[in-house]
Amino acid sequence: MSARRLGVMGGTFDPVHNGHLVAASEVQHRFGLDEVIFVPTGQPWQKAGRAVSRAEDRYLMTVIATASNPVFSVSRVDIDRGGQTYTVDTLRDLREEYPDDELFFITGADALEQILTWRDVDELFDLAHFIGVTRPGYQLNDHHLPEGRVSLVEVTAMAISSTACRQRVRNGEPVWYLMPDGVVRYISKRKLYLPSE
Numbered sequence: 503m504s505a506r507r508l509g510v511m512g513g514t515f516d517p518v519h520n521g522h523l524v525a526a527s528e529v530q531h532r533f534g535l536d537e538v539i540f541v542p543t544g545q546p547w548q549k550a551g552r553a554v555s556r557a558e559d560r561y562l563m564t565v566i567a568t569a570s571n572p573v574f575s576v577s578r579v580d581i582d583r584g585g586q587t588y589t590v591d592t593l594r595d596l597r598e599e600y601p602d603d604e605l606f607f608i609t610g611a612d613a614l615e616q617i618l619t620w621r622d623v624d625e626l627f628d629l630a631h632f633i634g635v636t637r638p639g640y641q642l643n644d645h646h647l648p649e650g651r652v653s654l655v656e657v658t659a660m661a662i663s664s665t666a667c668r669q670r671v672r673n674g675e676p677v678w679y680l681m682p683d684g685v686v687r688y689i690s691k692r693k694l695y696l697p698s699e
């Protein structure tokens with residue numbers, strides 16, 4: 503079998519929303535990717551200042567959100583490794599699982615801006631090609647990054663963040679149409695993001 507082109511969409515996904523899904527779908531089409539693997543983090547070390555929802559809830563919401571798309575899948579590598587998540591470990595594990603395939607790591611403009619602060623950043627660019635996507639409110643550029651290792655892509659602007667979604671649920675405001683219906687129902691069923699009593 504010839505090498506497949508695998509997209510890797512890493513995120514905290516607390517919760518997953520349509521901004522993530524549109525970015526992944528458009529990159530999949532643009533780069534002719536065979537599959538996009540969503541990888542919910544274990545503990546995201548750069549979000550240490552706030553409580554992140556249980557990994558199993560974030561994982562299940564990601565499964566629900568991606569289930570209807572035949573080229574989307576979800577990996578547990580970061581959750582099952584446990585502890586803090588570093589993308590270098592994610593990519594090393596996926597390299598081992600898919601030794602013959604080409605990896606494309608997808609990040610929004612905000613994450614790409616911070617990438618030089620990530621662990622073992624030099625190794626990162628050998629493990630995967632990086633694809634930075636536009637995100638409302640952030641500048642997308644690769645001036646600080648190694649030449650030829652990063653592609654920049656404009657995607658449909660979705661002014662949605664997980665922070666805003668959590669805030670809306672806390673305030674009793676609707677989140678319908680900001681994320682797939684099944685994720686809205688899961689949040690309600692599990693009573694996520696409500697003010698603590």
Ligand SMILES: Nc1ncnc2c1ncn2[C@@H]1O[C@H](COP(=O)(O)OP(=O)(O)OP(=O)(O)O)[C@@H](O)[C@H]1O
Nearest residue numbers: 513514515521525609610613637660662663664665
């Ligand atoms: N609306 C969006 N458009 C494009 N990319 C996005 C969008 N939202 C998130 N991303 C990208 O998806 C990846 C995972 O994002 P993450 O799970 O942290 O969501 P978030 O909305 O940024 O969360 P939070 O508000 O909690 O920081 C990151 O690379 C991020 O840049």
Ligand SMILES: O=C(O)c1ccc[n+]([C@@H]2O[C@H](COP(=O)([O-])O)[C@@H](O)[C@H]2O)c1
Nearest residue numbers: 512513514546548587588589590620621
């Ligand atoms: O490897 C790192 O040091 C690192 C630091 C911050 C973020 N990341 C990864 O970037 C992706 C988006 O992270 P976040 O925190 O914006 O949800 C996710 O896959 C994280 O594991 C990775």
